[in-house]
Amino acid sequence: KQEVTQIPAALSVPEGENLVLNCSFTDSAIYNLQWFRQDPGKGLTSLLLIQSSQREQTSGRLNASLDKSSGRSTLYIAASQPGDSATYLCAVPYGQNFVFGPGTRLSVLP
């Protein structure tokens, strides 16, 4: 069974810091991994989708890496801003579905 964990569960940083969010999965036979953002009371917004053939994917200040052999992905946020405050979830495919991590709740303080 695929299990996904995320560390840390919560993170509070001052504005401007660079930060790393971690995602681990137990079954490395995945063909992609997706990072989402969820604002309080809102749905999930897709941030980055990394195919298994890729090692990195970038979008603006966000960079996600994927290491299938170690069962890990990291989401790097550069020069964090208060608007980045949200919960970040990673998800990996399992069968015909996705398994989601519990999320990292990020607070960026002005």
Add this chain to the structure above:
Amino acid sequence: NAGVTQTPKFRVLKTGQSMTLLCAQDMNHEYMYWYRQDPGMGLRLIHYSVGEGTTAKGEVPDGYNVSRLKKQNFLLGLESAAPSQTSVYFCASSYSGYGYTFGSGTRLTVV
């Protein structure tokens, strides 16, 4: 904007009442999903569909039924609502499992 639309956005039900949640997508996605999200439990898959006319059970299917009569619509039904079904429900769709697009959610309270 193209995407996944859920209706209604909010609903309060009395125990034992029934209701249907509607999910509509206009991206021609084959796969559609219903999740519930509860504090401390994360996202849990209720039912899913891999194409028109097909449905399958997810992790927490009890108390729910679904139908996919048209490719663009996926309905989630509660036949006899219970307080344990108080949750936020999310619909999602994907193209053969590649990437997900989520709806904005339905907040359901059963009293």
